[in-house]
Amino acid sequence: MVAMLSVENLQKTYFKGRFDRTPTFSLKADFQIEEPSIVGMMGPNGSGKTTLFELITGSNSPTGGTVRVQGKDIHKIRTDQRDRLAIHYHQSYQVRSFRSLKPNFMLQRSGSDYPQVHLFDEPQFNTQDGYIGFMLDFFRELRNQGRLVFLCVHPNERFHLEILQEICEQFIFVQKGVVTQHSSYEDILNYQPARDYLGDLLEARAA
Amino acid sequence: MALFEAINIHKRFGSRVVLEDISLSFEEGKISGIMGPNGAGKTTCFHCLTGHHRPTRGSILFDGQDITGASPQKIARLGASRSFQLMNLFDDSSVVENIILALPEFRQSYARLNRKVFTHPEFLQKAGLILQQVGLQGLEWQPSQSLSYGNRRALEIGVALAANPRIVFLDEPTSGLGAEATRQLAELIKNLRKKYTIVMIEHDMNFLFELADQISVIHWGQVIAQGAPKELQSNKWVQRSALGEVA
Secondary structure (H helix, E strand, C coil): CCCCEEEEEEEEEEECCCCCCCEEEEEEEEEEECCCCEEEEECCCCCCHHHHHHHHHCCCCCCEEEEEECCEEHHHECHHHHHHCEEEECCCCCCCCCCCCCCHHHCECCCCCCCCEEEEECCCCCCCCCHHHHHHHHHHHHHHCCCEEEEECCCCCHHHHHHHHHHCCEEEEEECCEEEEECCHHHHHCCHHHHHHHCHHHHHHHC | CCCEEEEEEEEEECCEEEEEEEEEEECCCCEEEEECCCCCCHHHHHHHHCCCCCCCEEEEEECCEECCCCCHHHHHHHCEEECCCCCCCCCCCEHHHHHHHHCHHHHHCHHHCCCCHHHCHHHHHHHHHHHHHCCCCCCCCCEHHHCCHHHHHHHHHHHHHHCCCCEEEEECCCCCCCHHHHHHHHHHHHHHCCCCEEEEECCCHHHHHHHCCEEEEEECCEEEEEECHHHHHCCHHHHHCHHHHCC
């Protein structure tokens, strides 16, 4: 069976400038997700979470490596059909724009009518309104329809962790451009960098 | 059968996904609510339904007729009126003149503008009936800019009703209203239910939970939840939020 999402030796390096090739930021990722699932993604600010999302949706081009969504190389799909495979729900309304390197007629069709991978970039979770419940049900529904859901959260309150624990089946942790995969909530809590990142939130939980 | 239906609506602005596969249906004689956080795509959805935007994909049916891509004027003439989030009134004109300008009969009499339309008894009578429906009787000759904010909202709804619609779309009718004005507006809308099919976008969830028969929650340009107010309120997280306390 073809994996839902396959990120192979993916690399993205940002340089100081066009002529000064000193790397300023570098992201490396290599992981597979075989089945439809809800994947939680965590990591400090500036660690590369949004860049990784952009690479998965094809809106940012990698320095090396490939991203395959159901076997299709996302960076070789027509730009106007990439959102048929992977769709990025941005945290703010502004969208960074990227140049497409090849004209569309040289690229492949997506072969899909509905996005297979849904990446939610820091959805606003607050307990004031009741939207959290609707959002969580929506994630579950997408997953039950056979889609892959990524949920990027920057937990700053305890209930954010409760949400992640309640809904996510596996986790991705991103720190300083290093991407690690964890098979469960307990598993990510056993990973020291993740423990350090969550810090006080875990303490409060124990209390 | 639903009076108004949107089927698999997609809207893209360039590479920006604004609406992704939205399907909605509004039953005749019911109040349907649309809610969702800021930037969720609610107003864009309205724009697609009323012809102000052409959907990238999908179709819109009004009383069984395909109106996808029809102009706002055509959709309005078929019997779908709307109000906007920002009010569009003729500030210098009186209340009754604002209504008369929106009457279909007024538009048909364009060619005879030399007639004193604003004092024509037929127009005045029709406008009077509408003002009664929105609770503005007695204020006919006030300049519309002198009205309180709540009354201006009511007048806006009156302008939408003047076109003699079958379905009325209201975009955030309570925005900017205080508690008392919101309560009055709720009464007004309850009374309209008997005569019109109403669809409203609303930020004020309590207002919607009280009035609507059916609610669709829109987020990320998609319908993420749908149901009667009771069903939606039973959600665990809704219970935990401030809304759970509402009866």
